[in-house]
Amino acid sequence: MWKTIRIALLLLVLATVALDAWRAKHAATDWQDTLHVAVYPINADGSAAAASRIAALDREQLLPIERFLADEARRYGVATMMPVRLTLQAALTAGPPAAPKNAGMLGAIIWSLKVRWWVWRLPTATPRPHVRLFVHYWDPSDGRVPSSHGLERGQIAIAHVFASRAMQRSNDVVIAHEMLHALGASDKYDPASLEPIYPQGYAEPDAQPRLPQRFCELMAGRLPSESGPPEQAKSLDQCLIGAVTAREIGFVK
Ligand SMILES: [Zn+2]
Incomplete structure (x- = not known):
């Protein structure tokens, strides 16, 4: 009896999440209105390089990504004046829970629920974002960053970049790439x-x-x-x- 109720509840949660994700995805990619993307910088390794890079960030530095997407949207006939707007949020001390390695389908579902729960507890961003983009900054002297990934169904993107002003333009490619994953690419x-x-x-x-x-x-x-x-x-x-x-x-x- 209890087992049946537990399974029914779990199925209900999953169905609600799936429906919610479908609605959010539909709203995010109909391109009738501006798509709002909240960008959260994160000092991934607690380094001074990442801290100073994050302190120097401003909205101006997000504009090349916004412009690129606006130009490409126009090229494909999207009529919205400003298809994407990125807003810089206050830096976070930690990113969303890390993806499990080779966890199988159930593990992946549990992870995606954990990420949603984590996102739900973030301070509210205005305007309400369609996509949340978590950009992890790493000290470039280590020469490597973990691979980035977007979570399509949760409209969440996780990017790992080098904390260097000189590498900002190549970082923009990584960030835009991950953002498009969150939109289904x-x-x-x-x-x-x-x-x-x-x-x-x-x-x-x-x-x-x-x-x-x-x-x-x-x-x-x-x-x-x-x-x-x-x-x-x-x-x-x-x-x-x-x-x-x-x-x-x-x-x-
Ligand atoms: Zn990719």
Whole structure:
């Protein structure tokens, strides 16, 4: 009896979460109104480099991401004047709970519920954000940052970047990429070779000759290589949103 009630309650919670996620996703990607994105900086390693980088952040520095998305939205015929607006929130001391490694489907569901619970307890942001973007800053002298990931169903994106002003433009690529995951965009590179997948990972798949490509597809993150490893995009100026990504995030119906 109790077991049945417990299972029924769990199913009810999951159904509510799923319905809520569907509604939120629909509202976020219909592009009728401005999509509000709350950006939360986090000092990931407690370093002085991350602290000073976070202290120097302002909204001005979010504008290249906003402009890139506005230009791309317009290119695909989205008529909204300001399709995306990013607002800088107060820095947090810790990010959302980390994703479990190889936890299976149940583990992934529990993790996504934990993240939602964690987000729900954050101070309220105005305007109410459609997407919450958690940007972890790491001391660049360590040379590596953990891989970033977006959580599509919760409209949550988690990005890991280097705490360096000089690397801001390449950080913008990582942040915009993760943000688009939260809107339903999929990766468009081969996870083993990191090489963009043809045609969806190519910004201009119909170009003749096919290589070199002038631009990088944002969800591929790299320019396809003619020889050697694919080159990471250095700034959003080098990137475009490809046709498949545009469909996934609702720029194209
Ligand atoms: Zn990705």
